[in-house]
Amino acid sequence: MKCVDCSNVPLKFKDAVGVLPGGICGHLVIRCYNCLRFVQVAMGKTHSSPHGQQIFDVNTKLATGMYHSGIGPVQLNNFFTSMNLPNISESLIRRRCDEVGPVLEDLGEKSTSKALCEEGHLSATSTASLIGKRTGKIVGFSARYNRCRKCDVAKAKHRTPKKHACKKN
Numbered sequence: 001m002k003c004v005d006c007s008n009v010p011l012k013f014k015d016a017v018g019v020l021p022g023g024i025c026g027h028l029v030i031r032c033y034n035c036l037r038f039v040q041v042a043m044g045k046t047h048s049s050p051h052g053q054q055i056f057d058v059n060t061k062l063a064t065g066m067y068h069s070g071i072g073p074v075q076l077n078n079f080f081t082s083m084n085l086p087n088i089s090e091s092l093i094r095r096r097c098d099e100v101g102p103v104l105e106d107l108g109e110k111s112t113s114k115a116l117c118e119e120g121h122l123s124a125t126s127t128a129s130l131i132g133k134r135t136g137k138i139v140g141f142s143a144r145y146n147r148c149r150k151c152d153v154a155k156a157k158h159r160t161p162k163k164h165a166c167k168k169n
Contacts, residue, residue: 001039003032003034003037003039004039005035006032006034006035009033009034011030011032011039011041012030012033013030015031015033016028016029016030016031017029017038021086022059022092023056023059023088023093024056024088025043025044025056025059026043026056027040027041027043028043042054042056045057047060055099059092059096060096060099062088063093063097063099063101064100064104066093066097067097067100067104073088073093074090076093102165148168150162150164150166151168
C-alpha cells in the first residue's frame, strides 16, 4: 500500500483512521504521514461496473447466494442481525441482484435448452424443470415474477413506466 500522491511512501495500518463500509466489505481510510492526505484502500477484491465504479466481489457473490437460497433483502438482513453483523442497504443488495440476475437467467435458459436437446424433447413453450438423475444437479432454472415495482408505481401514478428491464411474465 502506497500513497497515490507520494508514490514511494508506504502506508501503515497504525495510521488508519476509520472504515467506509460498502456492503459486506469496505475501504480502510489511512492517513499518509508524509503529505497528510487520506487514502482509501479497498479491503477486498473488486471488479468494475459498466459505469467504471469499483464493486466488491463479495457483494456480488452475496447476491448470487441470495438467488441460490431463495431469500430477499429483508431475510438477508434478518440473518445478519441474528449473527450480530451490520445490515446492508437494500439499494446495494438490489443493484448487485440486478447485476447477477440476467447472467443467472441466461445460464439457466442455456442449461435447460441443452438438457432438453440431450433428452430429445423440446416442448412448444420451451419451459422445463429438470434435475439430473445421477448427479442430482439442477439443470433447469426459471425465474417468474408476477409484479414489477416500476410498472406498479407508474400505474398507481397513472403514468407510463420509464424504459426498464421488466421481469414481469
